Amino acid sequence: MGEDTGKGSAGKKASLSLQAKFLLGLAVIFLCFSGITSLLIYYYEKKALEEKAFQQTEMVMAAVESVREYVREVLRPRMYDILADEQIFVLEAMSTSYVSRVVMDLFRKNLPDFEYRRVAVNARNPDYEANELEQRMIDYFATRKEAGEWKGIVKTDQGRFYMSFRPIRFSRSCLNCHGVPEDAPSLIVENYGAARGFHRSTDVVSGVQSVSIPVDFSLSKIMNVAWSVIFAAFFVVFSLYGVVWYFFNNVVVNNLKTLLEIFRGTLRDEKGVQLYELARTKDEFDEMAEAVQSVASHLREAHGKLEDYAENLERKVAERTGALEQSKKRLREQIAERSLELKTLNTITELVTQSVQLPEILPRVLLEALRAVSAKGAGIYLLDREHGVLRLQCQRNGGELEAEIPFEPTLCLTMLEKESMDFEGFISEAGGRQRDLTGSEPLLLQSLNVPLCCHGQVLGVMTFLGVTVDGVDPQQLELLFSIGHQIGITIESLQNIARLLESKELLQSVFDGITDAVVLLDHEYRIKMVNRAFLERHKVELEQVLDRPLGALPRHKNCPFLLISDDLRFTSRKPTENVVETAEGLVYEIRMYPIFSEEETVRFIVCYARDITEQKQVEQRMQQTEKLIALGQLAAGVAHEINNPLGVILCYADILREEIRDAPEQRREDIEVIEKHARSCQRIVTDLLNFARGQKSDRRLYSINAVIEDVVAMVRRQFMKKRIDFVMELAPDLPELLIDRDRMRQVFLNLLMNSSQAIAESGVIRLQSSHLPPEGKVRVVVEDNGEGIEAEVLAKIFDPFFTTKPQGTGTGLGLSVSYGIIRDHDGDIRAESRRGEFSRFIITLPVPRDSDTPF
DSSP states (O other), X not given: OHHHHHHHHHHSOOOOOHHHHHHHHHHHHHHHHXXXXXXXXXXXXXXXXXXXXXXXXXXXXXXXXXXXXXXXXXXXXXXXXXXOOTTOOOHHHHOHHHHHXXXXXXXXXXXXXXXXXXXXXXXXXXXXXXXXXXXXXXXXXXXXXXXXXXXXEEEETTEEEEEEXXXXXXXXXXXXXXXXXXXXXXXXXXXXXXXXXXXXXXTSEEEEEEEEEEOXXXXXXXXXXXXXXXXXXXXXXXXXXXXXXXXXXXXXXXXXXXXXXXXXXXXXXXXXXXXXXXXXXXXXXXXXXXXXXXXXXXXXXXXXXXXXXXXXXHHHHHHHHHHHHHHHHHHHHHHHHHHHHHHHHHHHHXXXXXXXXXXXXXXXXXXXXXXXXXXXXXXXXXXXXXXXXXXXXXXXXXXXXOSEEEOOGGGGHHHHHTTOOOHHHXXXXXTHHHHHHHSSOOGGGGSEEEEEEETTXXXXXXXXXXXXXXXXXXXHHHHHHHHHHHHHHHHHHHHHHHHHHHHHHHHHHHHHHOSSEEEEEXXXXXXXXXXXXXXXXXXXXXXXXXXXXXXXXXXXXXXXXXXXXXXXXXXXXXXXXXXXXXXXXXXXXXXXXXXXXXXXXXXXXXXXEEEOHHHHXXXXXXXXXXXXXXXHHHHHHHHHHHHXXXXXXXXXXXXXXXXXXTSOHHHHHHXXXXXXXXXXXXXXXXXXXXXXXXXXXXXXXXXXXXXXXXXXXXXXXXXXXXXXXXXXXXXXXXXXXXXXXXXXXXXXXXXXXXXXXXXXXXXXXXXXXXXXXXXXXXXXXXXXXXXXXXXXXXXXXXXXXXXXXXXXXXXXXXXXXXXHHHHHTTXXXXXXXXXXXXXXXXEEEEOOOGGGSOO
């Protein structure tokens, strides 16, 4: 029997092994994958090529349609208007077909790949008669009136082209040339005849227009890419094939062989012999199946023996299954509850991040919390630590809740540190003072209470009416604790934000309280903070300067900080101090205070600018006054010593002139020279005496305008010879001033003479007067457009004996005397000048009060 079996087995053809089947299938899969990938790449690239060609043809079509629209709507009507004869037809300017073809022919010279054709059946020009493909497209559009375009790749004798076709339907204006030959312009009939291109109608597709682009080269490139992908994929697949073969052989095949050896060693009867024979004709899985069937037969035999025991086991399994179903149901309910709790917590988290006002947040949070706890009402209390009470902020169905409850939060710190859930002990200990004082428990102590805490500090309590700690499961208690902690964090954050805003407002108030300009710069010299004085002085808004570089100010030329931009680099913590002068003549004292970080780098710079222009002017006036006093005293002494000898010299010169009346002319001229220079010295001495002790003022109420007009009338004729004009801008409503008219004339005369000397050939002297009611003063300005005054000279022009005139032409006392006269009238005089442009003298005189007016 065994011999027959061996012969039968030998006659069977050996089956492929499991490894060979797997590798063969894997190779087929890899090859299919490579082929599909290459096909997808080919079709994707082809689709991209068609899309690109479509866009290009659309651009060409749009250009053609634009040209045709221009000819049809603009050029043709205009030609009819100009020619005034509808029988005249200029083909080159009035035919849309001709113009569009000419334009596209020119277009093709630059881009020869593009070919545009506009053809028709029975075309007027036989060169544009539709070919076979174009005739098929005309029939296509004729049968599909809704179709407005056809596009795709077409294979022709010349190769493959991407072509875009559009139908041609004649408009009513086109029938003038393509309708009845008798109505067409005679020129068209003469040139083309009456047989072709006529009898068109507006509802029939008469032709097509197309744009074609050759795509043979691009498709060849795409095909090359696809083949490259196939070869690359083949190489990768071959490599993966080897790796998979190695791992499959070591991980799967070897383990199966080991398992089969176990079966062979276990089944040593006839079944074992059959299993051994099958291993030679089948793969490993088939051999495994045979082994399993053999084991199954043994199990069936044992199954019968176990059936008697199965009845009791089935009953127990049924009971256990029922219990598992109940557990599963309870688990689903718990999951639903946890999902609701998690949704509630997420909703509360969203609410507390949507607003910065507690009165907006708390009622909505309370409503969401009530959805997680079955309570008849609820309320939220916030702690007032200063007074040690809880104050009710909001409630829902909790009208019986007390508005205030005494509370001691320090008793709860231990519970918060241990994260205890002992809510009853928490509220009983902290809120027990009211019970001790009144003898009755507040409603808060009879409810479920959740602490609102953050960083170990109690900030409030959320209380739920009609429910106690025993009526809530541990998971809900944990949820409530999380909600309370989240609300506590929000309260703490909002309180910190409020304190931060308050600090910022306080700091800004301090900044704004400083009347001088203050700017805070960061290490990159960007403006981080400014005060109101800075904004008002530079006439800018806060949004225009904040976070912008200092040099980018809209009106940065007036900013004094830019004048010391080189001094913004600090090497020590010592502040810097500078005095600068702007182009407008304003003087600022600049102080820079660096603020260093822990890394010893400049983090911020506090810039402070104080306007000391008036202070400098006062100092200059004081110096000028002290100088005048000292020089006046010196001049008085010198004048007294020189005046008497000069009188003697003049007296003897007069005597000599009388004695030598008959002497030669030369001697008389010598005496006149002595007398001239002696009188010049006497005049200087007189000026010195007047400068030193002043003159007795005869002050009365006079119009300053009248004084100016008198002086101008005095010198006008003389100045006209030098071609100097006067511009008078005198305010008509000036109040009268208490002045010495003669001395004031002397002041204006000195200023006008100086102006005339500063003007080289011709020029203008401008005199202005105005009233300054807020200051109680009158201002007079004398300005000329002469050569101007140097800056270093401008500081000395009021000094006695200082002059820029040639020697012998001036004493240098004119402006000093004028300065003294103005100061004697309690006024002020100052000079401004720009070299080569102007010189300006500004005089301010006080308007007398009623008590100052003489009777």
